[in-house]
Amino acid sequence: MLQDTYIPPTVTVDGVIFQMLDEKLTVLLIKRARDPFMGAWALPGGYNAAGETTHEALNRILTVKAGVSVRQLGVVEQLYTFDSVARDPRGHAVSITYMGLGKGVELNGHDAQSPQFFSVAHLPKLAYDHNKIIVYAHERLKAKLAYTNVAFALLPHEFTLTQLQSVYEAILGTPLDKRNFRKRLLSLDILQETTELSKEGAHRPARLYTFRDRELVTLVRSFD
């Protein structure tokens, strides 16, 4: 089936890496070093070569361009594959996008392309259609809050329910009722109460919780 004349399209991989900073959802961007869009902010991305999987390519790209390893990310999930406009004489390109969720991600001394986390709520105009890709990833993340334990990947091992609520609020973009939020999250059976308290500030200490699982768990669906 494979002719000798078969020439594959260019394949690229792009990553939408989220983490919480200062109670805001932020996304990792780099400054493009070359045309097209030289100097513009963009998602970290690059070519996928023969002999490496898309995950391997993602890891390599994040490492080289931003000093981030996928091992620092609690969740990595494929988003969508775009047919991109040709960027070279080979014709159409295919772009596979991933979403990654982390916490305390360090950008180890890679300032060549100035990797930085930007608040998702106030993004500059990005290269290509990267703004749309981020919106898509954000929607996916919003939806997953409702029926998975994804939030674990964005929080420290132990956290207070108020911290957890602030993550939900930042991602959903709406304030939530404290009592209803606690009732619901506790009823999902994804959290584990610890015996520890966080005592910070001049107020009553807060109970610390952990997630029962540190990997993505999908809760039961609901249609008939």
Place this chain on the structure above:
Amino acid sequence: MLQDTYIPPTVTVDGVIFQMLDEKLTVLLIKRARDPFMGAWALPGGYNAAGETTHEALNRILTVKAGVSVRQLGVVEQLYTFDSVARDPRGHAVSITYMGLGKGVELNGHDAQSPQFFSVAHLPKLAYDHNKIIVYAHERLKAKLAYTNVAFALLPHEFTLTQLQSVYEAILGTPLDKRNFRKRLLSLDILQETTELSKEGAHRPARLYTFRDRELVTLVRSFD
């Protein structure tokens, strides 16, 4: 960024084409003409060459291998992109899968690879991991029944509520309550009552309905 030495992975496109036959959900399969898995049933798929989009490749592959045009399909949706095991010396391959939904799809005189629709409930062992891909597509379709009008792509222009219910039941794999089903579907505001009746058989004629839209519509979400 693009070295002259860049060699992309092999890119393939596979289609999971569903239609209703005899009140059952069925999927289009072909018999593989070459190794690997020569003689085994498989999803129609093939190489994506430079210069064509994945949609174009899908259309070409379906046309050549099964005599099906994507224009016969009411819905075409990308499913997932798999890193496949290398099938040739180029190394890893990337496989982009699509789901297509049709009705009355004709396989125009292409019996070279014996294209046929098989009941999803009773599939043979397929080549590669195609059984898993079909399960994935089936899950996606189930989920979409709940919050979109996808079913339009599987039904004739006019249909009875009983026909519609039978599509839902076949896909979900459970019987549904007639009164509750009608109440719910009618409340979604995706159907349009016609003035026509279907009079077949020795019983009361049934009201015919159409879908208000003949393109995919997503209903409102529900999280906070």
Place this chain on the structure above:
DNA sequence: TCAAAAGTGTTCAGGATACACCCATGC
């Protein structure tokens, strides 16, 4: 004693579920 965040229950409305009988037709 004051400020600041933690923690906690009840009421209400709307949607989902369960359930059984009469209707219109062809033969």
Place this chain on the structure above:
DNA sequence: GCATGGGTGTATCCTGAACACTTTTGA
């Protein structure tokens, strides 16, 4: 007149939404 599928309504349960005050601590 009978067999066949078409068509309809109500009572109940459960989930989601709204809503305000007391508790514990540090300063």
